Amino acid sequence: MTETPRVDTLTFLRDPSCQRGRVFLVMEDAATWLQLHEIAAEIRRRFGVIDSEAAISARLRDLRNLYHQTVLRKRREGSHADEYRLVTTTQWYLCGCGHEFPASLGKYGCPNCHGEEGAELQGLLPFPGEAPQAELFGGES
Numbered sequence: 001m002t003e004t005p006r007v008d009t010l011t012f013l014r015d016p017s018c019q020r021g022r023v024f025l026v027m028e029d030a031a032t033w034l035q036l037h038e039i040a041a042e043i044r045r046r047f048g049v050i051d052s053e054a055a056i057s058a059r060l061r062d063l064r065n066l067y068h069q070t071v072l073r074k075r076r077e078g079s080h081a082d083e084y085r086l087v088t089t090t091q092w093y094l095c096g097c098g099h100e101f102p103a104s105l106g107k108y109g110c111p112n113c114h115g116e117e118g119a120e121l122q123g124l125l126p127f128p129g130e131a132p133q134a135e136l137f138g139g140e141s
């Protein structure tokens with residue numbers, strides 16, 4: 001086995017001593033979608049470190065492209081800036097077959113239909129008090 005277990009990846013990513021880790025920790029604990037300046041403010045409040053918005057944007061891209069984390073992006077209503085959300089292992093997908101399953105199983109990991117229906121990103125359960133999402137960008141940032 002050369003593949004690193006996911007739990008080890010998460011332990012590795014939860015490192016507040018590096019910029020990537022700070023971004024990951026803030027995004028993992030977020031209870032709402034966050035814009036870059038809000039992530040920066042939370043990092044400063046929580047870790048006493050100033051990370052630039054450009055750097056945070058790059059780290060979000062790293063988390064997606066290098067560490068295979070699901071980072072969603074969409075335009076905030078009434079704003080010209082995007083906001084971001086990390087899909088964590090404590091969140092769930094709602095499958096096209098109606099079955100709910102942990103996000104850690106992946107988008108097509110439905111144990112009920114074996115992913116045949118596909119769980120669309122808009123099926124992701126919203127944060128508490130949040131309306132279901134109409135459009136999401138899961139691609140490049």
Ligand SMILES: [Zn+2]
Nearest residue numbers: 095097110113
């Ligand atoms: Zn299903």
